[in-house]
Amino acid sequence: DQQVKQNSPSLSVQEGRISILNCDYTNSMFDYFLWYKKYPAEGPTFLISISSIKDKNEDGRFTVFLNKSAKHLSLHIVPSQPGDSAVYFCAASVWEGGSEKLVFGKGMKLTVNP
């Protein structure tokens, strides 16, 4: 039972255009959402997060949108750069039994073509 879903395994965009990565979740107890980027042979790197009390968070070229009623969030990257090519993981945070754990989606491979 996957609580965090990234339904598109891959996305290819041209340099300078917008990349939109989508994520859906099922657990209403999730109250914090994060995006991680992963290059081959490296661990995931934190990119941007959003609290469930907000609907938008922006950091430079990266913006995350949250639609709680639809249980959907998206990451916008604009303009996309070749260095953004990586696997992106959507993750949700839940507080259970005195600890906070992350529930990850399967990831989506983004390729930005020069």
Next chain:
Amino acid sequence: ETGVTQSPTHLIKTRGQQVTLRCSSQSGHNTVSWYQQALGQGPQFIFQYYREEENGRGNFPPRFSGLQFPNYSSELNVNALELDDSALYLCASSLAMVRGNTEAFFGQGTRLTVV
């Protein structure tokens, strides 16, 4: 570079054997979490340690166990290895117990292959 280091980077073990993976946390971080990432999947939470005690566990059997040391470094031990244990094992350190502080820093992972 996150400051979280894991060893070894790669490991091959035989089914039934035991394995110990190690993680050195980022300086100042008191919480470490371990994740298993199978091929084509996202990382899956194994357990978390805070101040040397297990502080939460995912859906993994008891043959997955861990330790956290006074310097906040950590070990993941897996007994009676099975073929399905083949995966990338990720360690993440954070300064937790502050709700919303979820910016965990991951190590590069240990690739375990069970044959």
